[in-house]
Amino acid sequence: MIKKLSKELVVIGMSGGVDSSVAAWILKEEGYKVVGLFMQNWENDESSSCSIKNDLLDATSVADLIGIDFEYVNFSEDYKEKVFSIFLKEYSLGRTPNPDILCNSEIKFKAFLDHSLKIGAKKIATGHYARIKKNENKYQLLKAIDLNKDQSYFLYRLNQEQLSRSLFPIGNLHKKDVRALAKKIGLPNAYKKDSTGICFIGEKSFTTFLNKYIPFKRGPILTLDGKQIGEHNGISFYTIGQRKGLGIGGVKNLSVSDNAWYVVKKDLYNNIIYVSQGRDSSLLQSKLLEAEDIHWIEGCEPQKLDNYLFSAKSRYRQQDSSCTIKTNQNKLIVSFLENQWAITEGQSVVIYDNDVCLGGGIIC
Numbered sequence: 001m002i003k004k005l006s007k008e009l010v011v012i013g014m015s016g017g018v019d020s021s022v023a024a025w026i027l028k029e030e031g032y033k034v035v036g037l038f039m040q041n042w043e044n045d046e047s048s049s050c051s052i053k054n055d056l057l058d059a060t061s062v063a064d065l066i067g068i069d070f071e072y073v074n075f076s077e078d079y080k081e082k083v084f085s086i087f088l089k090e091y092s093l094g095r096t097p098n099p100d101i102l103c104n105s106e107i108k109f110k111a112f113l114d115h116s117l118k119i120g121a122k123k124i125a126t127g128h129y130a131r132i133k134k135n136e137n138k139y140q141l142l143k144a145i146d147l148n149k150d151q152s153y154f155l156y157r158l159n160q161e162q163l164s165r166s167l168f169p170i171g172n173l174h175k176k177d178v179r180a181l182a183k184k185i186g187l188p189n190a191y192k193k194d195s196t197g198i199c200f201i202g203e204k205s206f207t208t209f210l211n212k213y214i215p216f217k218r219g220p221i222l223t224l225d226g227k228q229i230g231e232h233n234g235i236s237f238y239t240i241g242q243r244k245g246l247g248i249g250g251v252k253n254l255s256v257s258d259n260a261w262y263v264v265k266k267d268l269y270n271n272i273i274y275v276s277q278g279r280d281s282s283l284l285q286s287k288l289l290e291a292e293d294i295h296w297i298e299g300c301e302p303q304k305l306d307n308y309l310f311s312a313k314s315r316y317r318q319q320d321s322s323c324t325i326k327t328n329q330n331k332l333i334v335s336f337l338e339n340q341w342a343i344t345e346g347q348s349v350v351i352y353d354n355d356v357c358l359g360g361g362i363i364c
């Protein structure tokens with residue numbers, strides 16, 4: 001590793017997890033002056049405050065072990081106003097938003113970045129699996145080397161200023177090597193499980209959590225030919241392509257096969273959920289989508305639009321798939337070469353040119 005001559009200050013977001021811990025260690029090895037910063041973005045119920053305390057403890061002990069300064073900061077108010085309120089609004093409109101994307105553009109790479117600049121840092125760092133490349137005078141966001149862990153999807157709303165001030169020290173490592181490094185260095189959290197799910201919901205039941213904020217109204221679950229097959233607990237709690245938690249597994253007399261039932265359509269106005277049997281239902285397949293609230297990382301749309309083959313992901317855990325794109329009156333129109341499964345309103349479509357993440361928009 002190349003040692004820095006001048007000790008430039010970098011603030012790294014330390015979540016208590018293994019990725020940001022190894023990232024902090026790498027920065028220190030590279031010769032930066034490193035400050036670890038733990039941010040609390042949520043403070044409402046007992047179970048989350050317990051896991052926050054544990055994560056904070058883990059982050060503190062890693063900072064001690066690698067010998068860096070450490071700070072704690074509370075962004076809960078910002079988070080509530082700029083991420084959670086939009087998350088709730090979207091759900092109450094029947095869409096399925098992705099709060100991690102908003103958390104990145106509004107909290108990690110805004111509130112956190114502003115705070116870090118105030119304490120004298122030139123750059124911030126996180127343990128995200130993604131890479132940044134300077135191409136002439138533009139900063140590009142690249143997929144991680146470990147495509148299985150790539151998190152560029154969640155970072156597509158970052159802009160040039162944010163990228164110019166960010167470092168992703170583990171973006172060119174594979175997860176298994178990050179774990180191996182953590183063990184070799186003797187990090188206390190080397191064996192800690194990766195976090196899953198939406199951060200403020202954690203391992204709790206999603207419906208129970210959302211019920212506290214969105215008044216639910218029961219309604220019918222219908223087959224496509226209009227037969228009632230069950231009852232839903234509130235349309236907001238269901239998403240297109242959902243299979244589990246419908247409570248209709250045993251409806252034998254209406255089943256045309258043993259295939260599972262999937263949510264294929266939501267009628268918010270009439271409070272009806274439509275289901276169909278089998279993952280291959282034509283209502284779950286589409287080659288075309290429209291997105292709004294478009295964001296391009298370079299600040300302007302790609303030059304080579306017409307007929308150029310990009311690729312795109314319409315949800316995180318999905319291979320990107322070849323497509324062409326067009327923009328029309330603030331809408332991004334994405335035409336895939338192959339059917340995509342369960343395109344869902346409120347999720348983001350993210351556009352790539354090979355490894356380069358160009359930006360995207362919110363599916364409408």
Ligand SMILES: Nc1ncnc2c1ncn2[C@@H]1O[C@H](COP(=O)(O)OP(=O)(O)OP(=O)(O)O)[C@@H](O)[C@H]1O
Nearest residue numbers: 013014015017018019020037038039126127128195
């Ligand atoms: N509470 C937090 N405080 C400070 N930084 C955080 C916090 N949560 C996440 N981050 C930063 O954002 C990065 C990505 O967050 P994400 O929730 O995806 O973590 P992760 O992939 O599980 O990584 P880790 O193993 O570091 O927890 C983290 O690696 C860390 O740098």
